[in-house]
Amino acid sequence: MIKENIIITSTVHNKPITADLRYISTNDKKPLILFVHGFKGFKDWGVFNLMADEFAENGFIFMKINLSHNGTTPEQLTDFTDLEAFGNNNFTLELADLKDSIDYLFSSSSIVSTKEIDLNNINLLGHSRGGGLILLKAKEDPRVNTVTTLAAISDLSKRWPQRFLDEWRAKGVQYIENKRTNQQMPIYVQLYDDVLNNPDRLSIPSAVKEMQQPLLAFHGTEDETLPVNMAHQIEKWKPDTKLVILENENHVFGATHPWEKNDLPQAYKVIIKKTTDFILYEAEK
Template sequence: METRAFSLSLGEGLTLRGNWHADRTKGERQPILLFCHGFKGFKDWGSFPYIAEELAKRGIVTIRFNFSCNGVGESETHFDELEKFGRNTYAREVADLQALVEAIQANELDLPEVADKDKLFVTGHSKGGADAILFGAGNPRVTGIITWNGVADVNLFDEKLRAEIAQHGVGYIPNARTGQQMPITRVVIEDVDSHRQEYDLLDKVAKMDQPLRIIQGREDFARLVKGADRLHAAAKNSELYWIDGADHTFNARHPFAGSTPQLEEAIRLTADFVHSRWT
């Protein structure tokens, strides 16, 4: 097993940090999978390094990364850039994915020679599922998309928070794990509201030709459980797999305390999809 850290300077004081995982012994040519974290997530959260290693063991070069404005800076484990978190938009995250793919194509990540740069898959957990769809749908460089407990609607904010932001320019949401108050600024709301058609996930999956695999835990939040059905019903080419007993993180925790049967099933379903669509 080989893993390597990388960082991409994006300008404007922004940096995309990531790690790739590969096992050269698993095939002379291997597909590449990008793993997008969700809201208040980061590449080193709980099970994410484990997931990347397990997918690499199955012959998939896996890249986990932090979006440049996810709020986690050089520490890579703490929310030490809350100002950036407060202005993180879907537009920014899609631009990050574009920069990452361009770096892959330009050989800037020093990926192993087994990596098949023509076969990219994008996986996203929770809000990251929206990023995977927004970036991947109709993108000729993306072979397939997988969502893990993904959202079906890009608007994550209730009317109370929106009113607070409208009045003060910023609102706050608590991070139960860290105790921090996480800022959300007006630019985040404006990004969602000014791109309602462009960010319509149901419309995106209805029009895209690439295959979509939806992996959804039955014990996840009700909004996401219902959203999985909505995505599947709208999509032109999708498969919906339910995992019994799985909560929003497939029963894994941070700090990582070991895998779970539900997480193992999500990993298996992901690897099976990639290999079935890659060959």
């Protein structure tokens, strides 16, 4: 299996987008899956490398990215060492990162041979906030062939209670505890302003209603972060959504970080199998 680490240059800011690609070289064109992590997430979290290997074994090129302002750096890919970047992250920046990542695949800079990649079969996969992000991106980028979400957020504008918003505006910053690292992670009020200033572009309900791509959505019934009702909302907005509700699964589908086993949790095996079948089926239609 070929595994390559790359850095993608942003067109709108000076932060790098770190990424990795893995696939089995066959000189046959393969569909690509671009994976986007969620809030307080990163591309090498928990089981994501094992998941990437499984998709590669299934005949895909699998690409994972660290969004530029997620708090990691190229030198420390699994630690939040750049909290200032984390605090200054917003959804417009993340959409730009996704565009740059897709553009990279079509550019002369791409390390993937055109003999290996099917540029007509680019598929997005995202977890949590990353799931909401790819729903937004699919609406505005016709190069995206299918979308698969894992425990996706369904609405960015209704995420915070009013008391939180009032305090956020007064202080200019709120701190969110990372329970795994015990870090107090800043979120500057510019994140909320980004939502207020871009109501059309950052509306997940509108994007889902308008998106043309096939959608597969996974959600666990015991999701403690984003309730399973969010998945039902998405299906309501796009009735042809293929919705898979996983009983007794939490927000990360039974995974943890670090993940020290060599085998994936059962939920991820289901996710990989159903996503593989979904993408291949849609490609053949």
